[in-house]
Amino acid sequence: MERPLFYARAEAFPAGLRVLVVDDDPTWLKILEKMLRKCSYEVMSIDGETSRVMKGVQHGACDYLLKPVRMKELKNIWQHVYRKKMHELKEIQTHYNNEDINILRYGSEDLDDRNLTDGITNISSARKRKDVDYKEFGDQEFGDPSRLKKARVVWSVDLHQKFVNAVNQIGLDKVGPKKILDLMNVPGLTRENVASHLQKYRLYLSRLQKQSEDSTSGGNMPSDLINNDNVANFELASSTNMQQCSEHTKFVGTSENLIQGIIDDAHIGDIKKIVPVQVIESEKGLISDIPSSQNVNSVPQLSALFSFKGMTPGVEEKAREPTTPKHQTLHDGAPRMQFMHYPGQGNCTMLDDYSYLSSSDQDHQVSFNLSSSSPVISTTVTNEKDMKDLSEMKPVPTDQRNAHFAVVAPVACMTGSVSLQIKHGMVHSQDDGAICKLDGSPNTKGCSTEQIDNQECLPLTSEFSPKSEAELDSLPGDLHLCSIQKFGCFEDVGFGGAENLQDIISTPDTQVQNDWYISSELSSDYLYETVDYPLIDECLFA
Amino acid sequence: MVLHISSALTASALHPLLCFCFHNTYPEMENASGLHRQLASMKKNLFDQGYLDEQFYQLEELQDESSPNFVEEVVTLFFRDSSRSMANIDEALQQCPRDFHRLDKFLHRLKGSASSIGAAKMKNECTRLREFCSEENLDGCLRSFQKVKNDHTILRQKLENYLQLLRQVGPVDRASRSGS
Numbered sequence: 186m187e188r189p190l191f192y193a194r195a196e197a198f199p200a201g202l203r204v205l206v207v208d209d210d211p212t213w214l215k216i217l218e219k220m221l222r223k224c225s226y227e228v229m230s231i232d233g234e235t236s237r238v239m240k241g242v243q244h245g246a247c248d249y250l251l252k253p254v255r256m257k258e259l260k261n262i263w264q265h266v267y268r269k270k271m272h273e274l275k276e277i278q279t280h281y282n283n284e285d286i287n288i289l290r291y292g293s294e295d296l297d298d299r300n301l302t303d304g305i306t307n308i309s310s311a312r313k314r315k316d317v318d319y320k321e322f323g324d325q326e327f328g329d330p331s332r333l334k335k336a337r338v339v340w341s342v343d344l345h346q347k348f349v350n351a352v353n354q355i356g357l358d359k360v361g362p363k364k365i366l367d368l369m370n371v372p373g374l375t376r377e378n379v380a381s382h383l384q385k386y387r388l389y390l391s392r393l394q395k396q397s398e399d400s401t402s403g404g405n406m407p408s409d410l411i412n413n414d415n416v417a418n419f420e421l422a423s424s425t426n427m428q429q430c431s432e433h434t435k436f437v438g439t440s441e442n443l444i445q446g447i448i449d450d451a452h453i454g455d456i457k458k459i460v461p462v463q464v465i466e467s468e469k470g471l472i473s474d475i476p477s478s479q480n481v482n483s484v485p486q487l488s489a490l491f492s493f494k495g496m497t498p499g500v501e502e503k504a505r506e507p508t509t510p511k512h513q514t515l516h517d518g519a520p521r522m523q524f525m526h527y528p529g530q531g532n533c534t535m536l537d538d539y540s541y542l543s544s545s546d547q548d549h550q551v552s553f554n555l556s557s558s559s560p561v562i563s564t565t566v567t568n569e570k571d572m573k574d575l576s577e578m579k580p581v582p583t584d585q586r587n588a589h590f591a592v593v594a595p596v597a598c599m600t601g602s603v604s605l606q607i608k609h610g611m612v613h614s615q616d617d618g619a620i621c622k623l624d625g626s627p628n629t630k631g632c633s634t635e636q637i638d639n640q641e642c643l644p645l646t647s648e649f650s651p652k653s654e655a656e657l658d659s660l661p662g663d664l665h666l667c668s669i670q671k672f673g674c675f676e677d678v679g680f681g682g683a684e685n686l687q688d689i690i691s692t693p694d695t696q697v698q699n700d701w702y703i704s705s706e707l708s709s710d711y712l713y714e715t716v717d718y719p720l721i722d723e724c725l726f727a
Numbered sequence: 728m729v730l731h732i733s734s735a736l737t738a739s740a741l742h743p744l745l746c747f748c749f750h751n752t753y754p755e756m757e758n759a760s761g762l763h764r765q766l767a768s769m770k771k772n773l774f775d776q777g778y779l780d781e782q783f784y785q786l787e788e789l790q791d792e793s794s795p796n797f798v799e800e801v802v803t804l805f806f807r808d809s810s811r812s813m814a815n816i817d818e819a820l821q822q823c824p825r826d827f828h829r830l831d832k833f834l835h836r837l838k839g840s841a842s843s844i845g846a847a848k849m850k851n852e853c854t855r856l857r858e859f860c861s862e863e864n865l866d867g868c869l870r871s872f873q874k875v876k877n878d879h880t881i882l883r884q885k886l887e888n889y890l891q892l893l894r895q896v897g898p899v900d901r902a903s904r905s906g907s
Contacts (some may be wrong), residue, residue, distance in 0.1 A: 210839050215804055219789045527883065
């Protein structure tokens, strides 16, 4: 008699909700299972063994129902499916239509054995089994695999921006995913999503930190900064990325502005340097006056820095096509852009790039292109090494390189990638030396070195500007614009990055996906290490 | 368990049987309605005497073509499980250094089970028992638990009779449940 009602509703009924019922009481389990089935949900019931319940919780059970459960409540839990679908329509893409709802009732721990026999009814046993295995894997590395499975949120630039803003608002040492989530106020975003993103972000920052130290130690960039290629590169980027210069519009226009802009750039570089230092301080609890004062100066700009987004290889390539081979060499700029994502990085990356560039410049230009792309890789490597030294993270550089090969080849379609790698190895050696210095020096020392570097940077940048102009003359576009756009580029890059993100990620995804699911460790490595900075940024967005 | 059956119940139990004898001779509906009346009165007694609460209706509503014996299955499951729980409680009560915390866990479970089929009397007594337990009042616990046991036994008998009758009525029963 109620049946027809159900069927009538089933026409528009958002079916597909999978419900995991957890209970230690077989009677209740049976009743609930029946109730849920009657409501057209797919049910798997399971006993209330704590570990299993915990897994459910960890992996994002979207709802918990408390006893006593009534049909009235159950009849409306399809809303989770519906809500999810609605979110899918929006920018947040969820790859799984079905959510698992765990119904958790009084849990008592002692009944496991019996429950195993009594209480478990596998309806969709095959699929569920998979999930369970999967979850077990996920336990070790909580973030990525589970998130991938549940609902992969694409961290668009906007979304990430919100995230960063929230983090800044809260303060890096006090942030928790919950707070961030509240501040972001994005519907459909789950605490888990934010948590994992935060995790990545932290990793990222720590890496930047290392990198900054690295760059400071190795900072011989005067010659590097002179590279005209950079300017040209900016121009290229500018062609694609005009819109997002909003924050830096002031730089656009006259030659004076241009200079100013360059100076600002130097500033920014300083800021960036400083930022990582700040992070270090916060983490280690050390407060050194010098960096802090610098920080004060930099603070206003920091926000601007945040807006900078990394440039993705795809964008670069686009830029290349119209341009001459020379421009291709200019391609170097891309790596920097990528680094720009986060406050601390940009500076370091820029410095690194410059230094690398200088070396490459001295070489022939054709190879230079490759070398230019190499800095990205090399920087990452150095970072890793730093990390290793600091023993905070234990990536294996060699492995990462290998992985890098695998990933990069499909993704970036860089012609020079292989050759890049080789060069990268060379550069890498240089980096090592620099790193060694860093390691020996305590934090405060590092800060001081950074300052020095900054000072150096300023003159360097000034030099840089005239040269850039000269080159710009040769280039079709306006010099000023180019320089300005350089700033704009960064942001622009961000957008490109977002788009590319999907592409890039999608390609490796399909390839790597299996590994991804099978071994969380591997996947994480891929994400963080192999992908390198261009990709890493994207991973942050993924 | 026969000893515990009240006279009224035996009578009511006999009556449907009698009706059943005439099953072939009387029109089916009439016969069924007689049995239904029996069933309804049995159930009403169970409710009136406080053995069951509305959760039992929930169970009945869940019974459908895909699980035609759902109520019976659940009730059977309950008695099997609750017997085990009560054995645990018994043991916990006998245990010499008494672990009231452990006892409370068992009681909590038993209470949950009781509520699953709507065994109101048991559930209420379990609540009381848990209060004693929280006071670490052993005497109260023992007394209360005895009541729980009694309620359990009586409910079991009554429900068994009821379900037996239900089986006899068969699928027609569905019609009657809509009325209840």
